[in-house]
Amino acid sequence: xxxxxxxxxxxxxxxxxxxxxxxxxxxxxxxxxxxxxxxxxxxxxxxxxxxxxxxxxxxxxxxxxxxxxxxxxxxxxxxxxxxxxxxxxxxxxxxxxxxxxxxxxxxxxxxxxxxxxxxxxxxxxxxxxxxxxxxxxxxxxxxxxxxxxxxxxxxxxxxxxxxxxxxxxxxxxxxxxxxxxxxxxxxxxxxxxxxxxxx
Ligand SMILES: Cc1cc2nc3c(=O)[nH]c(=O)nc-3n(C[C@H](O)[C@H](O)[C@H](O)COP(=O)(O)OP(=O)(O)OC[C@H]3O[C@@H](n4cnc5c(N)ncnc54)[C@H](O)[C@@H]3O)c2cc1C
Numbered sequence: 001x002x003x004x005x006x007x008x009x010x011x012x013x014x015x016x017x018x019x020x021x022x023x024x025x026x027x028x029x030x031x032x033x034x035x036x037x038x039x040x041x042x043x044x045x046x047x048x049x050x051x052x053x054x055x056x057x058x059x060x061x062x063x064x065x066x067x068x069x070x071x072x073x074x075x076x077x078x079x080x081x082x083x084x085x086x087x088x089x090x091x092x093x094x095x096x097x098x099x100x101x102x103x104x105x106x107x108x109x110x111x112x113x114x115x116x117x118x119x120x121x122x123x124x125x126x127x128x129x130x131x132x133x134x135x136x137x138x139x140x141x142x143x144x145x146x147x148x149x150x151x152x153x154x155x156x157x158x159x160x161x162x163x164x165x166x167x168x169x170x171x172x173x174x175x176x177x178x179x180x181x182x183x184x185x186x187x188x189x190x191x192x193x194x195x196x197x198x199x
Pocket of ligand 1: 171172
């Protein structure tokens with residue numbers, strides 16, 4: 001039902017103005033990403049992040065040109081490095097011998113970074129533990145309560161006392177937030193995957 005409501009509002013906001021507004025908000029968040037990852041690297045975290053870039057390939061020259069224009073607009077918005085020149089004909093197979101024949105046009109998206117997220121999370125946890133912070137794994141937070149002594153995070157394995165609490169449960173944050181009287185419009189969804197509850 002929640003996903004139905006999300007889809008309804010999503011469809012209503014599929015307008016040029018809504019797209020521009022959403023993009024501006026994403027840019028606000030994304031523009032600091034590279035710097036923040038560089039800071040993590042300085043602390044020995046995210047050391048596996050590689051910004052070797054990716055090769056974007058297309059069957060059609062027109063679609064490749066549209067994509068290149070989009071990448072250039074990202075550069076203007078401070079989000080990406082200058083993409084490589086468009087390659088076609090025999091240039092692509094020379095550049096990437098493993099490419100199939102459907103890859104007719106393409107270019108390098110320079111600076112695009114990627115990593116193994118589970119290694120990144122392991123490094124984050126190790127860094128926290130190295131600073132004396134206790135990390136409880138496989139521990140489900142069921143509720144958060146407040147009393148004079150501070151916050152109490154209730155888990156299936158008992159209670160954890162805390163001065164502050166950061167709700168970072170990703171797409172699952174909404175349930176606990178609603179228990180706390182907070183309404184967040186955060187629904188699991190992505191271009192090619194949705195989380196649904198079986199009937
Ligand atoms: C199929 C797919 C592909 C993606 N590909 C990319 C990509 O290529 N590049 C990219 O940048 N982003 C990608 N994303 C998006 C990216 O994964 C998310 O934006 C990111 O993981 C969100 O981070 P988060 O910390 O907010 O939430 P999450 O990574 O979802 O972390 C939330 C954590 O909270 C835990 N949790 C939930 N409930 C509780 C509870 N009650 N108690 C305790 N713990 C709880 C969960 O188990 C989870 O470990 C992809 C997402 C999907 C679904």
